[in-house]
Amino acid sequence: MVSIRKNNRGFTIVELLIVIVVIGILAALVIVTYTGIQQRARDTERKTDINAVHGQVEAYYAQNGAYPALAEINTAAWRSTNMKGLDGAALQEPRGTTQALAATVSNTAYGYAVFQSDGTTACTTAAGDCAVYTLTANLEAGGTYQKASLN
Numbered sequence: 146m147v148s149i150r151k152n153n154r155g156f157t158i159v160e161l162l163i164v165i166v167v168i169g170i171l172a173a174l175v176i177v178t179y180t181g182i183q184q185r186a187r188d189t190e191r192k193t194d195i196n197a198v199h200g201q202v203e204a205y206y207a208q209n210g211a212y213p214a215l216a217e218i219n220t221a222a223w224r225s226t227n228m229k230g231l232d233g234a235a236l237q238e239p240r241g242t243t244q245a246l247a248a249t250v251s252n253t254a255y256g257y258a259v260f261q262s263d264g265t266t267a268c269t270t271a272a273g274d275c276a277v278y279t280l281t282a283n284l285e286a287g288g289t290y291q292k293a294s295l296n
Contacts, residue, residue, distance in 0.1 A: 184285040187239045191282040192290050194235040195255065198246075199280055199292040201231040212275040212294060214268055215257050219245040238282065246280075250289065256281035 198218075205227060206212050217223045221244075224231055233244040241253040250256030259278040261268050268275035280292045 188284045188286055188290075190239055191255075191284060194238075195280050195282050195290055195292050197231065197235040198255070198257075201228045202278065202280075203295055204228075204230075206294070206296070209273070211273040212259055212268075212278050214259055214270040214275055215246060215248060217270055218257060250281040250283055252283055 202212055202218075213223075213227065217227070218236070221233060224233065236246055236255065237244045238252075238254050243254070245254070246257035247254035248256065248258060257278060257280055259268055259275045260266055261274045262276035264277055276296065277294045279294070282290045284290055
């Protein structure tokens with residue numbers, strides 16, 4: 146007589162669980178790495194933006210003998226006349242929604258603190274008395290990135 150025997154082959158529950166755990170560990174590693182890469186990219190964008198604004202503000206100072214006030218930089222028409230090389234997108238923090246600088250730095254806006262030569266008195270645009278400034282960005286990796294006036 147011929148015996149008909151079924152050959153049952155397949156994966157056991159333990160083998161399937163091991164594979165699922167390994168896939169889960171690999172997925173977690175990829176997610177953590179990807180998140181870190183995105184943070185570093187946004188921090189690099191912040192530094193690039195601050196450097197671009199810093200360069201334009203210093204060029205404005207070289208031509209006019211004073212730094213622009215916060216209200217001036219935040220006015221698109223004024224920027225297009227006085228800072229032709231500055232893209233408005235450089236004023237927007239990656240997590241922010243507006244293309245404007247703020248008096249103090251936050252997680253959604255770059256800070257632009259501009260003062261008279263004493264370093265404590267706010268300047269007014271009409272008097273052309275803006276003598277020192279600090280541009281600041283909060284970094285996701287921790288800390289801040291600053292650029293100060295060269296004078």
